[in-house]
Amino acid sequence: MATPRSKAGTKGVPRHHRQQQMLDAATEEFGTRGYAAASLAAIAQRVGVTKTLLHQYFGTKEDLYLACLVPVGDRLLDTIRAAMGEHGTTGRTPLRVLESIFAALEGQREAWFVLYDTSLPPGGAAARRAAEYWTAIDRLAAGGTADLLRAAGSTDPLDADALRYVWRDLVATLVRWWVKHPDESPEAMTRRCARLFAAAAALTTDPALTTDPAALTTDPAG
Numbered sequence: 726m727a728t729p730r731s732k733a734g735t736k737g738v739p740r741h742h743r744q745q746q747m748l749d750a751a752t753e754e755f756g757t758r759g760y761a762a763a764s765l766a767a768i769a770q771r772v773g774v775t776k777t778l779l780h781q782y783f784g785t786k787e788d789l790y791l792a793c794l795v796p797v798g799d800r801l802l803d804t805i806r807a808a809m810g811e812h813g814t815t816g817r818t819p820l821r822v823l824e825s826i827f828a829a830l831e832g833q834r835e836a837w838f839v840l841y842d843t844s845l846p847p848g849g850a851a852a853r854r855a856a857e858y859w860t861a862i863d864r865l866a867a868g869g870t871a872d873l874l875r876a877a878g879s880t881d882p883l884d885a886d887a888l889r890y891v892w893r894d895l896v897a898t899l900v901r902w903w904v905k906h907p908d909e910s911p912e913a914m915t916r917r918c919a920r921l922f923a924a925a926a927a928l929t930t931d932p933a934l935t936t937d938p939a940a941l942t943t944d945p946a947g
Contacts, residue, residue, distance in 0.1 A: 756835025
């Protein structure tokens with residue numbers, strides 16, 4: 726008697742459950758070790774299956790990586806779009822975007838590094854797909870930062886370009902910090918970012934800085 730398709734996994738586990746277990750294990754392996762160092766054998770061991778079965782489900786290592794990358798990329802791109810489009814670009818948009826990213830990654834924080842993996846083989850299908858997500862997310866960041874600067878009275882394209890770079894690195898840095906602090910919930914992390922933004926805003930309203938631009942370049946060491 727043929728085995729039902731839903732029972733194609735090992736030990737009677739339904740196929741779709743076994744497949745999701747493999748994807749979760751692969752996302753953790755790729756996210757923590759990077760594509761180059763990740764091992765299919767280690768992924769199979771995490772799930773308790775053979776490497777052969779892993780190949781049967783997903784094919785090559787790059788195919789498996791793509792199977793992990795696409796849901797992560799789609800989820801992050803969709804959540805950033807939603808956060809930016811909910812009320813239009815305002816002063817609260819950066820915090821809404823960060824909040825949405827933390828919420829989307831909770832439970833699988835290492836997935837961020839699946840999307841932003843510098844060890845992907847150049848020119849391969851995974852690298853091309855990742856670059857498509859990077860470009861789309863960067864385009865959203867460029868539009869949002871330009872809108873914020875226009876609202877503040879700046880139309881200098883170099884200001885917008887500089888702020889886009891700052892924002893991109895800031896998000897990556899905050900996510901990396903969050904990954905290293907697993908007890909920090911998305912809500913707590915969002916509140917922390919709000920405090921950091923408020924402190925940064927207070928610096929720009931310091932009378933000593935706003936009335937004396939030279940103070941910005943004064944060497945504290947004298």
